[in-house]
Amino acid sequence: MKAVVLEKTCKADELKVSEVPIPEIKPDWILVKVLGFGINRAEIVLRDYEADEDYINLPVIPGIECVGEVVDPSDAPFEKGDKVVALMGGMGRTFDGSYCEYALLPKKNVFKIKEDVFDSLSLEEIIAIPETYFTAYGSIEGLQLKKDDSILIRGATSATGITAMQLAKAIGATVIATSRDESRFEMLKDNGADEVLVDDGKLEEKIPDGVDKVLELIGPKTLEDSMKCLREFGICCNTGILGGMEYVPEFDPIKTIPNNRYLTSFFSNYPTQEIMDRLFQFVIDNDISPKIGKIFTDLDEISQAHKLMESNEAQGKIIFRLI
Numbered sequence: 001m002k003a004v005v006l007e008k009t010c011k012a013d014e015l016k017v018s019e020v021p022i023p024e025i026k027p028d029w030i031l032v033k034v035l036g037f038g039i040n041r042a043e044i045v046l047r048d049y050e051a052d053e054d055y056i057n058l059p060v061i062p063g064i065e066c067v068g069e070v071v072d073p074s075d076a077p078f079e080k081g082d083k084v085v086a087l088m089g090g091m092g093r094t095f096d097g098s099y100c101e102y103a104l105l106p107k108k109n110v111f112k113i114k115e116d117v118f119d120s121l122s123l124e125e126i127i128a129i130p131e132t133y134f135t136a137y138g139s140i141e142g143l144q145l146k147k148d149d150s151i152l153i154r155g156a157t158s159a160t161g162i163t164a165m166q167l168a169k170a171i172g173a174t175v176i177a178t179s180r181d182e183s184r185f186e187m188l189k190d191n192g193a194d195e196v197l198v199d200d201g202k203l204e205e206k207i208p209d210g211v212d213k214v215l216e217l218i219g220p221k222t223l224e225d226s227m228k229c230l231r232e233f234g235i236c237c238n239t240g241i242l243g244g245m246e247y248v249p250e251f252d253p254i255k256t257i258p259n260n261r262y263l264t265s266f267f268s269n270y271p272t273q274e275i276m277d278r279l280f281q282f283v284i285d286n287d288i289s290p291k292i293g294k295i296f297t298d299l300d301e302i303s304q305a306h307k308l309m310e311s312n313e314a315q316g317k318i319i320f321r322l323i
């Protein structure tokens with residue numbers, strides 16, 4: 001089969017497709033034909049520097065998510081031909097991921113897609129959903145977002161940010177969305193933003209009345225400022241690291257978290273069938289259409305896909321549809 005095999009950290013241009021054997025089935029694992037997969041920042045990080053870490057099992061096929069069709073379920077409760085999503089739990093890091101034609105995946109990370117999902121969403125839309133929607137949905141749940149809440153979404157032009165805006169609007173919240181680039185304001189408004197702001201790292205003064213919730217996708221770089229944007233009893237969820245910082249240096253919780261404000265986070269490593277079902281139902285019930293930035297159809301275009309993500313020009317989810 002065709003697969004992108006990462007042997008060491010490299011530049012986007014150096015990614016290439018190889019011929020490798022189709023993996024052999026084994027107990028507790030499921031062989032899946034990959035119908036498509038989304039591209040994620042995590043895979044840029046893996047290729048750039050994370051591949052040097054001990055826990056990365058090199059050589060590895062990257063790819064932390066996919067939509068597929070079961071070829072051999074082994075001992076798992078699936079039928080041949082079932083359509084499934086798979087994501088995270090070490091996928092594309094400690095075991096081979098989705099940048100390939102057939103993936104062998106642990107059964108705990110594979111979730112059935114109910115047949116009626118295909119009545120409401122196209123295959124491309126379903127491919128755009130697993131990791132990005134799970135992350136945005138999980139963050140919005142963690143924020144306990146309610147109708148009439150105001151929410152500030154930092155890094156809103158990201159695939160995760162656009163998705164979070166769609167979900168927040170479906171709940172009935174008021175959305176303040178940010179970008180570093182004013183030319184993206186129109187796109188943000190078209191996707192649900194009620195108000196738009198340029199993010200220069202200091203939003204506290206631009207939002208004098210504060211907000212009920214903040215979805216922090218820039219991350220530790222702007223977290224302290226985000227905490228200052230919260231009204232009393234407000235919640236900030238740190239989900240992203242777009243600003244390039246993974247940690248808050250010398251984090252002092254007493255000074256960083258103002259009185260009666262709450263800080264939480266979301267990590268997409270623990271999906272379940274129940275949450276995936278709930279998420280697809282929410283998307284369908286609210287007539288949400290995933291915003292796709294670019295569809296590739298040939299694995300050989302993997303370098304272009306990584307370069308597009310690095311350019312920050314995609315304005316939506318970058319996906320590969322392989323059938």
Ligand SMILES: NC(=O)c1ccc[n+]([C@@H]2O[C@H](COP(=O)([O-])OP(=O)(O)OC[C@H]3O[C@@H](n4cnc5c(N)ncnc54)[C@H](OP(=O)(O)O)[C@@H]3O)[C@@H](O)[C@H]2O)c1
Binds near residue numbers: 135157158316
């Ligand atoms: N916690 C989890 O489990 C989890 C799961 C999935 C994703 N994530 C994280 O969520 C974030 C979003 O991921 P994504 O795949 O949706 O991203 P994406 O679509 O690739 O994001 C692109 C956007 O990022 C913004 N951006 C890029 N570099 C930036 C910088 N230095 N400062 C501020 N903004 C910057 C740009 O916004 P402008 O140019 O418009 O400002 C650009 O439009 C990432 O940090 C990712 O690692 C976390």
